[in-house]
């Protein structure tokens with residue numbers, strides 16, 4: 001057993017911003033929150049305050065006492081879902097909760113399931129799924145539904161029939177929620193009007209495409225890392241893009257042609273159910289810590305500053321990704337644990353995000369902004385079902401033992 005550690009590279013490229021702040025909605029976060037671009041920074045700060053409030057209340061509660069919480073940044077509010085047993089007045093009267101009462105709402109959960117009940121159901125359903133190994137199915141808790149969600153495609157109902165029947169037999173009152181996505185379209189012409197002519201071909205920005213020579217595999221570049229033992233620079237992406245002995249090339253946004261060789265991908269075992277692909281850097285390309293956001297006139301490059309120190313313990317907050325096909329988009333964090341079965345293997349998921357995504361975006365960086373042009377990496381996109389995106393946590397990649 002050999003341990004391989006990856007470190008995030010700590011070099012920055014600073015870009016001077018010369019554009020005036022205008023009253024417009026160019027940024028993905030502004031569109032998510034439906035505010036002008038110049039209000040993004042205020043809302044990011046507000047979201048951080050709401051995360052603090054969320055944590056204060058949660059530290060006073062055990063899973064049996066409530067049904068989970070969800071941050072609504074644009075409403076400046078954290079919703080706590082309650083069962084009939086939740087002592088709302090006692091919680092509101094706690095000395096550290098009194099000062100933040102104006103940020104809290106308590107709402108009865110629809111199925112009266114406590115967070116403990118939800119987690120037990122989730123564990124049981126996961127165990128059942130691992131027995132049946134269904135295809136293109138994801139399972140996670142949705143606290144706003146107060147239920148477990150099984151996401152899939154209608155086209156896979158038949159191959160997954162035995163699993164679905166068993167779920168319906170074992171899980172009643174309430175039955176889990178089934179959600180279906182539309183099958184992905186792979187029409188490349190879709191975003192071609194977004195070509196940026198000033199692309200420097202040899203500079204890799206995270207979120208750029210990555211493909212093999214005949215382009216039957218297209219994914220996105222996650223981030224630049226370094227093998228701890230050998231100091232070798234590598235590109236982290238999704239192991240789901242791995243093909244035996246293929247060479248991988250840079251495929252910048254809007255480009256259908258490939259010019260720059262990057263390197264080969266190591267064979268990645270999915271033993272730990274962690275999705276990761278490591279590409280060596282052999283070609284004449286330079287990785288950066290920049291996330292591509294070329295659609296934005298003001299912030300075409302987002303700088304990344306390592307990982308956030310916060311736990312992945314908040315729902316409803318913004319979470320964004322950058323990828324070859326749908327570019328930089330943002331959504332709301334919906335669940336912080338899931339299991340995702342693709343056509344072959346099950347994967348552990350740490351971030352379930354309601355976000356526009358596409359199979360060519362797989363491998364791209366997932367991050368949260370702490371300023372309009374600065375972000376903390378939280379992971380890589382590993383898949384999606386319709387507009388539900390699944391991300392692998394950066395910690396499980398950086399400290400991977402294999």
Ligand SMILES: *[C@@H]1O[C@H](CO)[C@@H](O)[C@H](O)[C@H]1NC(C)=O
Pocket residue numbers: 089090093
């Ligand atoms: C709130 O707590 C204080 C003591 O900490 C107590 O005196 C008071 O009766 C409580 N109020 C309510 C509404 O529970």
Ligand SMILES: *[C@@H]1O[C@H](CO)[C@@H](O)[C@H](O)[C@H]1NC(C)=O
Pocket residue numbers: 064083084085112113114
């Ligand atoms: C709601 O759930 C709690 C346990 O979390 C239980 O004690 C209570 O009886 C339930 N109430 C109703 C109305 O079902």
Ligand SMILES: *[C@@H]1O[C@H](CO)[C@@H](O)[C@H](O)[C@H]1NC(C)=O
Pocket residue numbers: 117120121124
């Ligand atoms: C989960 O499984 C355990 C043991 O198999 C069982 O006792 C429990 O009732 C199940 N709970 C739910 C909510 O399915």
Ligand SMILES: *[C@@H]1O[C@H](CO)[C@@H](O)[C@H](O)[C@H]1NC(C)=O
Pocket residue numbers: 005228229
């Ligand atoms: C990386 O390597 C250095 C020395 O080679 C060592 O001190 C450090 O603990 C290693 N980091 C991790 C995360 O293994």
